[in-house]
Amino acid sequence: MSAFVAHGGRLSAACARYGGAPEDWLDLSTGINPVPWPGAQTYVPDWRALPDPAALARLEAVAASHFGADPALCAAVPGSEAGLRALGEVLREFPLAPGPLTYSTYTKAFGSADNGAPGPTVRVLTNPNNPDGTLQTRTEVLAALDRQEADGGWLVVDEAFADPHRDVSVAGEVREGRRLIVTRSFGKFFGLAGLRLGFVLGPLAILDALRRLHGDWPLSSAAIDLGLTAYADTDWIGQARQSLQRRAQALDMLLARHGLAAQGASPLFRLVRTNRAASLFETLARAHILTRPFEGYPQLLRFGLPGHDSALARLEAALTRWSCDG
Amino acid sequence: MSAFVAHGGRLSAACARYGGAPEDWLDLSTGINPVPWPGAQTYVPDWRALPDPAALARLEAVAASHFGADPALCAAVPGSEAGLRALGEVLREFPLAPGPLTYSTYTKAFGSADNGAPGPTVRVLTNPNNPDGTLQTRTEVLAALDRQEADGGWLVVDEAFADPHRDVSVAGEVREGRRLIVTRSFGKFFGLAGLRLGFVLGPLAILDALRRLHGDWPLSSAAIDLGLTAYADTDWIGQARQSLQRRAQALDMLLARHGLAAQGASPLFRLVRTNRAASLFETLARAHILTRPFEGYPQLLRFGLPGHDSALARLEAALTRWSCDG
Numbered sequence: 114m115s116a117f118v119a120h121g122g123r124l125s126a127a128c129a130r131y132g133g134a135p136e137d138w139l140d141l142s143t144g145i146n147p148v149p150w151p152g153a154q155t156y157v158p159d160w161r162a163l164p165d166p167a168a169l170a171r172l173e174a175v176a177a178s179h180f181g182a183d184p185a186l187c188a189a190v191p192g193s194e195a196g197l198r199a200l201g202e203v204l205r206e207f208p209l210a211p212g213p214l215t216y217s218t219y220t221k222a223f224g225s226a227d228n229g230a231p232g233p234t235v236r237v238l239t240n241p242n243n244p245d246g247t248l249q250t251r252t253e254v255l256a257a258l259d260r261q262e263a264d265g266g267w268l269v270v271d272e273a274f275a276d277p278h279r280d281v282s283v284a285g286e287v288r289e290g291r292r293l294i295v296t297r298s299f300g301k302f303f304g305l306a307g308l309r310l311g312f313v314l315g316p317l318a319i320l321d322a323l324r325r326l327h328g329d330w331p332l333s334s335a336a337i338d339l340g341l342t343a344y345a346d347t348d349w350i351g352q353a354r355q356s357l358q359r360r361a362q363a364l365d366m367l368l369a370r371h372g373l374a375a376q377g378a379s380p381l382f383r384l385v386r387t388n389r390a391a392s393l394f395e396t397l398a399r400a401h402i403l404t405r406p407f408e409g410y411p412q413l414l415r416f417g418l419p420g421h422d423s424a425l426a427r428l429e430a431a432l433t434r435w436s437c438d439g
Numbered sequence: 440m441s442a443f444v445a446h447g448g449r450l451s452a453a454c455a456r457y458g459g460a461p462e463d464w465l466d467l468s469t470g471i472n473p474v475p476w477p478g479a480q481t482y483v484p485d486w487r488a489l490p491d492p493a494a495l496a497r498l499e500a501v502a503a504s505h506f507g508a509d510p511a512l513c514a515a516v517p518g519s520e521a522g523l524r525a526l527g528e529v530l531r532e533f534p535l536a537p538g539p540l541t542y543s544t545y546t547k548a549f550g551s552a553d554n555g556a557p558g559p560t561v562r563v564l565t566n567p568n569n570p571d572g573t574l575q576t577r578t579e580v581l582a583a584l585d586r587q588e589a590d591g592g593w594l595v596v597d598e599a600f601a602d603p604h605r606d607v608s609v610a611g612e613v614r615e616g617r618r619l620i621v622t623r624s625f626g627k628f629f630g631l632a633g634l635r636l637g638f639v640l641g642p643l644a645i646l647d648a649l650r651r652l653h654g655d656w657p658l659s660s661a662a663i664d665l666g667l668t669a670y671a672d673t674d675w676i677g678q679a680r681q682s683l684q685r686r687a688q689a690l691d692m693l694l695a696r697h698g699l700a701a702q703g704a705s706p707l708f709r710l711v712r713t714n715r716a717a718s719l720f721e722t723l724a725r726a727h728i729l730t731r732p733f734e735g736y737p738q739l740l741r742f743g744l745p746g747h748d749s750a751l752a753r754l755e756a757a758l759t760r761w762s763c764d765g
Contacts, residue, residue, distance in 0.1 A: 119655075120489070120655060121489075122488060122489035122491075123492070124488070124491065125491050125492070125493035125494070126493075135491075140488070143488075143489065145487070145488070145489070149486070149487050153484075153486050154483075155483065156483070157480075157481065157482070157483055158479075158484065158633070158661065159633065160475070160479050160626075160631040160632070160633040160634045160661075160665075161471070161475050161630055161631060161632065161633060162448060162450070162466070162469075162471070162632060162633055163446070163447075163448035163469065163471070163626075163632045163633060164633055164635070165448075165450065165451050165461075166449070166451070167451035167452075168451070191517050191521075191635075191657075191659075192654070192656055194654045194655060194656060195517075195653060195654045195656070195657070197654070198651065198652055198653065198654040199652070202528060202652060218654065218655070221651065221654075222654075300486075300489075304487055305486040305487060306486070306487065306488060306489045306490075307484065307485065307486040307487060307488055307489060307490055307659060307660030307661070308486045308659055308660075309490070309517075309656060309658070309659045325524070325547065326524055326525070326528060326652075327521060327524065328518070328520045328521045328523070328524040328544065328547075328548075329445075329446060329520060329544070330518055330520060330521070330635060331517075331521070332635070333517075333633060333634055333635045333659055333661070333662070334633030334634075335484065335486075335633070335659070335661060336659070339486075
């Protein structure tokens, strides 16, 4: 499973190992909404001109409004992963504070402490956390910020999976003089991960350094156009929040019928813990269903949401085979 | 003209100052091919999945083949401007060597020397140079590399506008142990600047640092798909080289009829020098034709290529008005 522990979405590697073409696979290895915002389906981008800086500024304002944040403290980045990489560079004097199992990019983006030497750190708090779906309240997050600020460090709150949840974001708490940075992802909730669009909310000196790093055209024309329309589509956003919860419940019931208890609060992915995770991954992969294992945690497997009833039925059939084998 | 000296393509600012909607303007302020590669016109991207790392590797190989470079030493970046910004970060211990009037990004991306203190530098050599179109031979470029290496510095050759020219690229000279880095742009020659696609060719340690900075998904799905198809379209590439030369000659003849001698070897842009550059910019802008002035060089004006005969006729009419006013 070693090819599949770094990130989800590695369908090419899955085809090379288990056969089939990418379109034959049911990819449950990511936390990407399988029912994307529909406005992108018929959109033919006009790639000819350079992206327009005025449109980029409008996108940052519309997105900040969705986040409940100050538009002056919101910078668009080409994907939240790229935003985290840039933050690692900007905050390179601060080593990463150790934390629980979470997104693998953090250790690649941020430096590590030399022999656990004391001193201020950057702590990344993922809310809800990936992969276990632990959701912290705003009060808990702000208490973590107080602890980081007391040490002269920084708190980065990665809210890549926060869109399905109301009242958890601390994006509105970002302000000048505070050592709080929030990252947001467009592609996960809107189901358009190939677009590469994310946002960093933080004090101006941080955003200035990010913008210097990403340059004068950080986004493609398509990311600006689609982001502008999608974040303003409050009807779809409300409906998606509801339908993600329904789909997550259906997945939980299916998993429970096979003795698997799904964990966490995120409807975009469900984590199961079983001693038979390796055989579960293998059985599903042979049925061309890709799930997400984790290095060093052989009893964990993360499931993305099946998008349609037919996908749920396909997963059910494969789980039944696995249960019978056990 | 201050809003228009940083970069070309600032149509929103032009509309705000001189009226009209972006589609009313003839934008001659950039060096982007006005007749783009046609494969993008009907392409509806599938944005749902994360970009595929295997497809990214194929794109780097196809592009390296177009550049005549070692595919192992070729990294895709989200636009050559973003690549230069990242190089500025990776090579931050080396100040930028002073040079002639050239692309404004260099001074934003690279550090400046403290009071001209001696020591190794990074020199950026733009070939052909923007905006004056000076073209250097491979021998001249490699001599500049020798000088940089003798001092322990680096040479970055920005070949953003090199595609129309055969036998000028030093991309094939990049190798392990040499202090040579080459940057390439997709959007200019292929006329698709909104896509944000470029390449950096350099020793592995440089590419590793760039990849760490840009993260695991440096490109959008569309940039990978279109880049893969366009760089393999050798028929179109050959035809575009010929037609760019024809269009540049037609523009030169038109400018000459109004007493303006176009300078340089690049068919993607033509530079004119006239004491009346300010009135020329203004007259054209009032006719909703945007050209490119340069801060501190009030006698220079750069013209991008008109894409069609009707655009050429529109420019001719405006130039006639300017000549009559003079």
